[in-house]
């Protein structure tokens with residue numbers, strides 16, 4: 001069985017119509033759900049790019065694979081599932097955003113973006129060789145994936161291809177052919193857009209708010225020709241450099257779309273909530289245009305499999321490195337153990353497998369053992385995830401996990417989200433923010449899926465809190481996390 005693993009960067013489940021059809025239709029991504037499994041309770045172990053990728057490759061939590069935050073360098077000498085598949089006779093390839101600093105190991109072919117990568121005319125490193133490619137990044141990554149499957153692999157061997165999009169990562173720059181999509185759409189503000197963060201210290205401290213931290217020039221492309229609009233100097237400089245990176249044809253189409261928006265923005269002189277809500281609409285427009293391109297390119301790759309008889313023997317996975325805020329709590333970005341960023345979309349098509357929804361608690365440490373088991377490779381005992389293969393085959397699973405563990409480390413850093421760890425059951429989330437703050441938060445997800453009402457310490461919550469803390473400590477011991485609940489906190 002071949003494995004095609006497609007992972008986008010910061011793709012929220014809110015913007016996949018198989019999960020939520022309020023904002024956009026994604027028929028090609030939905031195809032995977034319609035012909036396979038949609039995991040409705042899918043989560044990450046650490047809601048950030050590099051750490052999430054490291055968890056996925058190793059099947060281990062961040063403390064165990066060493067890549068706890070984006071300042072780290074991935075130790076490529078450690079065990080990963082691509083290496084184990086390669087040893088078992090698979091052809092392995094990694095194409096697109098890598099973001100683990102060290103060079104990829106365990107791949108017969110790799111062709112990766114440098115760092116975060118650029119949307120337009122991006123630079124890649126192909127098996128160690130630097131190359132600039134003209135065009136739009138999502139199209140290029142799909143082109144490379146198809147080209148590898150078509151021409152570069154050994155067709156006598158099964159393959160495992162990791163296709164990692166840069167899109168829709170900040171700053172959500174659409175393909176020029178998609179710029180005018182959704183021009184007439186106005187999106188409803190999330191109910192929590194004006195959250196005041198009462199009862200939640202870490203939420204109050206963050207710097208990822210659309211109102212305060214979303215940059216006019218960098219994020220919202222208001223780089224005017226007259227040079228009158230100014231924003232954060234560093235971000236503005238990158239925003240203007242992104243514009244210069246385009247070729248003449250791309251710039252002409254870009255200007256045709258953005259110049260009238262910039263002109264109207266200058267004339268309007270928006271302030272306060274009007275400005276906040278204008279920013280939200282601009283953000284949604286660009287983000288959703290980027291998703292349209294992601295979906296189209298997923299369709300191209302599935303079409304390739306279909307026309308080459310590979311749908312009968314290829315597992316197709318679509319996921320994201322974590323969830324993302326579409327204005328909920330007034331935010332963009334991720335990092336928190338709150339639902340929107342802790343969750344991640346996960347769709348899998350297994351030929352001959354189950355069709356439908358799986359509501360078991362699953363996490364990105366489960367992918368590695370799934371692929372190994374599918375390939376008939378023994379799953380090493382030090383892998384912390386659990387194979388999803390029985391769930392994909394529709395088998396009855398008696399003893400599935402009752403709770404997930406989460407640990408986020410990147411602080412102090414961009415967006416100022418405090419360090420925290422926590423536990424998530426089907427019903428509750430309990431999280432402990434530590435380091436410069438010391439606060440517990442408890443949510444009843446069934447009653448409060450938006451994580452607005454911190455129940456920790458309230459009368460009547462003692463019993464469930466004690467039970468969850470005990471379960472949390474058990475998970476920390478099970479996964480051997482050196483940072484764990486102290487006796488005083490229990």
Ligand SMILES: [Ca+2]
Pocket residue numbers: 009010048049169321322
């Ligand atoms: Ca990401």
